[in-house]
Amino acid sequence: MTFSAIRPDEATPFRIIFVCTGNICRSPMAEITLRDLVTRSGLGRLIFTSSAGTGDWHVGEQADARTVAALKRQGYDGSHHRARQFDPVWFADYDLVVVLDRTQERILRNWAVSDRDRSKVRLLLSFDQEQASLHDVPDPYYSDDALFDSVLGMIEKANLALFAQLEPAIRQGVR
Structure with a gap:
């Protein structure tokens, strides 16, 4: 996917949602790390990040404690996250x-x-x-802290690549 000029504004930012299984491990990591990149770039009002899960069994819960810990080790705050389930009507709300x-x-x-x-x-x-070529970010839920850290690293790297593609289109559209 390539992004041409995207013309978001503060009232209607470019909206991205990350989705994993339960919304307590991988998708919160992705949401939080991309939000940090966006904020540090000065585009925080033009790009909105969110996350959800396909399942409903963790709705309302905080991120897994190991997720919060892995994020904290890298300087992110995952303490405010609350899990929710993706609703198909949301397709209209996200780019x-x-x-x-x-x-x-x-x-x-x-x-x-x-x-x-x-x-x-x-x-x-x-x-x-x-x-x-890996396609999938492994689900660390049934593993240890080391896999949570590894998964966070994969997500950070992929989000850097996503942002590198998205940022020029956002900046071009802002002119």
Whole structure:
């Protein structure tokens, strides 16, 4: 996916949602790290980040404690996150729906009611040439702190690549 000039404004920013399984590990990491990049670039009012899960079993819960800890080790604050489930009506509200693995990709493309909505669904690693062949960001839920740290590193790297593609289009559209 390439981005041409995007013309967001403070009232209608470019909206990105990250989606994983339960919205307590990978998608909060992606939301928080991209938000940090966007804020540091000065585009915080023009790009909105959010996250959700395909499942409903963690709705209302905080991010997994290991997620919060991994984020904190890298200087991010994940303490305010609350899990929620993706609602298919949200396709209309988002410009880009970034999924963390092919399972969410299949689910969301099945939930989409139009080709336009299906075209918004993209794998996070697809934005990073070096990681694209991996396709999936591993789910660290049943693992240890080391995998949480590794997954966060993958997400940060992929978000840098996503932002590198998105930022020029946003800046060009702001003129």
